[in-house]
Every structure is written in structure tokens, then in C-alpha cells.
Amino acid sequence: MVKKIKCPYCGYTGEPSDFTYMYETVLYMTENHVIPEERERPILVICPRCRQGFFLKSPYSKLIDKIMEEK
Numbered sequence: 001m002v003k004k005i006k007c008p009y010c011g012y013t014g015e016p017s018d019f020t021y022m023y024e025t026v027l028y029m030t031e032n033h034v035i036p037e038e039r040e041r042p043i044l045v046i047c048p049r050c051r052q053g054f055f056l057k058s059p060y061s062k063l064i065d066k067i068m069e070e071k
């Protein structure tokens with residue numbers, strides 16, 4: 001079962017692996033530790049055709065997590 005992702009800007013539709021993903025991450029520094037922010041952040045999806053970035057809501061986010069783990 002593979003879901004297709006469609007770009008809302010140019011209409012490009014492709015496999016999740018065709019797109020580029022960016023996580024926005026914030027880290028907090030203390031004296032001895034780096035503490036990742038606990039709040040869940042959306043994943044920015046970059047369209048391979050028009051290079052526009054857009055956000056996806058679940059169920060895509062779980063799927064993308066899996067892709068990121070495999071890389």
C-alpha cells in the first residue's frame with residue numbers, strides 16, 4: 001500500500017520517495033546536555049517539480065517517518 005502525494009501548487013503527483021523532506025528542529029542547550037524540543041513539528045515537503053514547500057498532515061507523517069528511517 002503506497003500512498004501518492006500531490007503537490008498543492010503545481011499538481012505534481014508522485015510516490016512519497018520522490019519528494020524531499022525537511023524537519024524543522026529546535027534544540028535547547030543546557031550546560032551539559034542538548035534537549036530536543038518535545039513539541040511535535042510538521043514536516044516540510046519539497047515538491048521535486050516546482051520546488052515549493054508544503055506541509056502534510058498525518059497519515060502521511062507516519063509514512064514519511066518510515067522513509068526517513070530507511071535512509
Ligand SMILES: [Zn+2]
Nearest residue numbers: 007010047050
Ligand atoms: Zn509542485
